[in-house]
Amino acid sequence: MNMSLSPAALRQAIRTGAHIGNTSGLAPGFVQCNIVILPQQWAADFLRFCQLNPRPCPLIATNQRPGDHALPLLGDVDIRTDVPSYRVFRDGLLVDEVTDIRTLWRDDLVTFALGCSFSFEEALLADGLEVRNVTEGVNVPMYRSAIDCTPAGPFAASMVVSMRPFRAADAIRAIQICTRFPAVHGAPVHLGDPGAIGISDLGRPDYGDPVSVRADELPLFWACGVTPQVALEAARPPLAITHSPGCMLVTDLRNSRLAVL
Amino acid sequence: MNMSLSPAALRQAIRTGAHIGNTSGLAPGFVQCNIVILPQQWAADFLRFCQLNPRPCPLIATNQRPGDHALPLLGDVDIRTDVPSYRVFRDGLLVDEVTDIRTLWRDDLVTFALGCSFSFEEALLADGLEVRNVTEGVNVPMYRSAIDCTPAGPFAASMVVSMRPFRAADAIRAIQICTRFPAVHGAPVHLGDPGAIGISDLGRPDYGDPVSVRADELPLFWACGVTPQVALEAARPPLAITHSPGCMLVTDLRNSRLAVL
Numbered sequence: 001m002n003m004s005l006s007p008a009a010l011r012q013a014i015r016t017g018a019h020i021g022n023t024s025g026l027a028p029g030f031v032q033c034n035i036v037i038l039p040q041q042w043a044a045d046f047l048r049f050c051q052l053n054p055r056p057c058p059l060i061a062t063n064q065r066p067g068d069h070a071l072p073l074l075g076d077v078d079i080r081t082d083v084p085s086y087r088v089f090r091d092g093l094l095v096d097e098v099t100d101i102r103t104l105w106r107d108d109l110v111t112f113a114l115g116c117s118f119s120f121e122e123a124l125l126a127d128g129l130e131v132r133n134v135t136e137g138v139n140v141p142m143y144r145s146a147i148d149c150t151p152a153g154p155f156a157a158s159m160v161v162s163m164r165p166f167r168a169a170d171a172i173r174a175i176q177i178c179t180r181f182p183a184v185h186g187a188p189v190h191l192g193d194p195g196a197i198g199i200s201d202l203g204r205p206d207y208g209d210p211v212s213v214r215a216d217e218l219p220l221f222w223a224c225g226v227t228p229q230v231a232l233e234a235a236r237p238p239l240a241i242t243h244s245p246g247c248m249l250v251t252d253l254r255n256s257r258l259a260v261l
Numbered sequence: 262m263n264m265s266l267s268p269a270a271l272r273q274a275i276r277t278g279a280h281i282g283n284t285s286g287l288a289p290g291f292v293q294c295n296i297v298i299l300p301q302q303w304a305a306d307f308l309r310f311c312q313l314n315p316r317p318c319p320l321i322a323t324n325q326r327p328g329d330h331a332l333p334l335l336g337d338v339d340i341r342t343d344v345p346s347y348r349v350f351r352d353g354l355l356v357d358e359v360t361d362i363r364t365l366w367r368d369d370l371v372t373f374a375l376g377c378s379f380s381f382e383e384a385l386l387a388d389g390l391e392v393r394n395v396t397e398g399v400n401v402p403m404y405r406s407a408i409d410c411t412p413a414g415p416f417a418a419s420m421v422v423s424m425r426p427f428r429a430a431d432a433i434r435a436i437q438i439c440t441r442f443p444a445v446h447g448a449p450v451h452l453g454d455p456g457a458i459g460i461s462d463l464g465r466p467d468y469g470d471p472v473s474v475r476a477d478e479l480p481l482f483w484a485c486g487v488t489p490q491v492a493l494e495a496a497r498p499p500l501a502i503t504h505s506p507g508c509m510l511v512t513d514l515r516n517s518r519l520a521v522l
Contacts, residue, residue, distance in 0.1 A: 168451045175436045176448060187437060190429045192453060192479050218453050261522050 004028075007075060007250045014250075015081045020099065022246040023084060024118060031184070031255055032248035033060060033074070033113040034225040035083055036232070037101075037241040040066040043110035045153030049231060050112065052150040056159050056227035058115035058183050060253070067107035075252030079111050085244035092236030101241055109241075115184035116225055116248055117162060119255045123177050129170050132211040139246060140164065141205035142224050146198025147189065149227065154235035160226040161189060163202065165217040174220060183258040190221040197221065207245070265289075268336060268511045275511075276342045281360065283507040284345060285379060292445070292516055293509035294321060294335070294374040295486040296344055297493070298362075298502040301327040304371035306414030310492060311373065313411040317420050317488035319376035319444050321514070328368035336513030340372050346505035353497030362502055370502075375486055376445035377509055378423060380516045384438050390431050393472040400507060401425065402466035403485050407459025408450065410488065415496035421487040422450060424463065426478040435481060444519040451482040458482065468506070 005013065007030045013019040023032055038046055043066070050057040061073045071077040080102045088096040088104065098104075117140065121131050133140040140162045147159040166174055171191060179187045190197050202219060203210045207226055213219055232240045243249065266274065268291045274280040284293055299307055304327070311318040322334040332338040341363045349357040349365065359365075378401065382392050394401040401423045408420040427435055432452060440448045451458050463480060464471045468487055474480055493501045504510065 168453050168457060172436055172448055172450075172452065175433055176440050179437050179440070187433055189433075191433065192429050193477075196429060196477060216454075216457060 007252050010250050011075070011077065011082045014084050015078065017099065019084060021084055023248045023250055024246055027250050028122065029255055031060070031251045031253040031258060032116045032118045033251060034116050034228070035079070035241075035243040035249050036112040036114065036228050037079070037109050038112070038237055039106070039239055040108040040110055042235070042237045045155055045235075046112065049149070049152035049155040049228070050114070052152055053227070054182070055186055055189060055223035056149060056225065058185060059112060060115050060183060061113040063111045066110050069105060071111065071113060074113060074249070077249065077251070079249070080105050083243045083247060083249050085247040087242045087244050089232055089237075089240040089242070091238060092233045097244055104239075104241065113249060113251070114225055114228065115258070117185055117222060118248065119184035119258060120178045120181050122255055123181060124174055127173065127177055129166065129174060132165055133209070136211050138209035138211060140208050141202070141210050142207035142226055143199045144206045144230070145190075145221070149231070155231040156234050157227050157230040159189070160207070160224040160230055161197070161221040162208070162224040163205075163211075163219050163221050165211070165213040165219050167217055171218050171220055178222070180259045180261055182260060185223050185225070188220040188222050191218050194219060268513050271511050272336070272338065272343045275345050276339065278360065280345060282345055284509045284511055285507055288511050289383065290516055292321070292512045292514040292519060293377045293379045294512055295377050295489070296340070296502075296504040296510050297373040297375065297489050298340070298370050299373070299498055300367070300500055301369040301371055303496070303498045306416055306496075307373065310410070310413035310416040310489070311375070313413055314488070315443070316447055316450060316484035317410065317486065319446060320373060321376050321444060322374045324372045327371050330366060332372065332374060335374060335510070338510065338512070340510070341366050344504045344508060344510050346508040348503045348505050350493055350498075350501040350503070352499060353494045358505055365500075365502065374510060374512070375489065376519070377486055378446055378483060379509065380445035380519060381439045381442050383516055384442060385435055388434065388438055390427065390435060393426055394470070397472050399470035399472060401469050402463070402471050403468035403487055404460045405467045405491070406451075406482070410492070416492040417495050418488050418491040420450070421468070421485040421491060422458070422482040423469070423485040424466075424472075424480050424482050426472070426474040426480050428478055432479050432481055439483070441520045441522055443521060446484050446486070449481045449483050452479050455480060
């Protein structure tokens with residue numbers, strides 16, 4: 001894959017099947033989004049869940065009305081075809097993984113585009129910090145923590161957190177950098193002792209892959225965009241569609257434009 | 262002491278001897294400064310030391326020319342009388358502690374006013390965080406760390422750091438708040454393992470008093486304004502005058518005006 005493709009060209013490649021799979025590292029400089037699609041009847045509660053839990057669920061855009069498959073705020077997007085891989089959930093259970101949801105599309109579907117850690121990882125790397133999962137070429141380790149999200153209607157979840165280790169001075173710098181980006185999870189929610197947030201073994205993540213943590217490093221934990229998938233599993237809507245992990249919606253928004261300062 | 266005195270009224274009380282001693286908690290909302298006074302011959306190197314080490318030595322103001330005892334940027338100040346207690350060093354050795362330096366004043370003396378942690382402690386307290394040394398009514402514990410300052414001429418020092426413990430989420434918040442205030446030491450320089458910066462026992466600070474650190478807390482370490490006093494001891498200028506610990510110059514500058522954002 002040509003990493004320097006524009007977001008629009010990359011979406012075109014995804015739409016036509018020329019690009020399949022992970023979008024990590026592609027279209028550098030541009031925002032990639034977590035996607036959740038729900039029937040309108042479930043959308044108001046999920047929207048409220050996002051508003052109550054902005055760190056795991058930082059809402060960047062929705063479609064303008066139910067059934068719209070465009071997301072004009074994010075570029076010339078057709079949400080039915082422009083994500084490399086979709087997961088289909090029925091009654092909270094994963095039933096299918098597909099590359100196109102045109103046959104599933106309905107006039108009552110509401111799309112939620114949420115910020116993703118790729119944006120802040122790019123900011124950390126640009127500052128010269130090492131991001132361990134990038135260095136080791138694996139998915140970031142993610143854990144179901146004991147931190148409760150605020151529920152909204154049927155949506156409830158323990159917060160899923162992603163972990164990246166840093167030495168102390170770099171940890172402080174990482175907190176400063178990520179604070180600028182609340183729209184993509186913002187500052188870490190915890191650092192240090194994993195047990196304090198209910199994580200018993202860093203070497204056994206619930207999602208993603210383990211990474212090495214050195215003796216002089218502290219683990220930093222960020223609210224993670226997998227949290228809404230846990231809330232979907234709890235809420236058991238008749239239909240829900242999400243992106244597949246790592247296979248994000250690539251947008252025309254620049255990461256730098258998400259910085260609050 | 263009336264805590265709500267204006268900075269100008271408080272300086273007047275100090276000048277006339279009506280107020281003696283610690284200025285902690287007085288004139289809330291206003292910047293208090295560490296003071297270093299040196300002969301002109303030593304001033305250029307010390308200024309460079311401050312510029313090279315802005316975290317322990319955040320320079321806020323100097324007098325406009327050698328011998329001036331005014332500091333108009335900081336208010337209607339006479340630096341010879343407006344600090345509650347001064348320390349006099351000769352050849353790097355503490356030889357006297359006085360409440361007035363009019364008889365010591367010379368036409369070649371340069372005054373340096375440096376930011377002080379009182380400003381960021383106020384910002385932490387205003388955000389609802391607990392500052393342990395304030396809660397426990399003691400001086401903040403300070404330690405000579407293994408972090409080397411960048412030397413300038415005869416001025417060299419290991420960085421002195423102050424320590425305040427926080428639970429992880431509050432530690433992250435404290436880093437965010439202090440990042441806004443680079444003129445008063447800014448963000449911590451270290452957190453977590455004291456041994457990583459050469460501190461062997463938190464219970465035995467080199468300056469100030471020990472504070473309790475709970476099992477679920479991390480120690481956060483800030484660059485400290487005592488560092489320049491260590492550099493003075495190393496440089497051994499024939500004359501140097503500083504404030505006594507905790508007895509600061511109270512200025513008309515508002516703490517909020519030091520915030521960079």
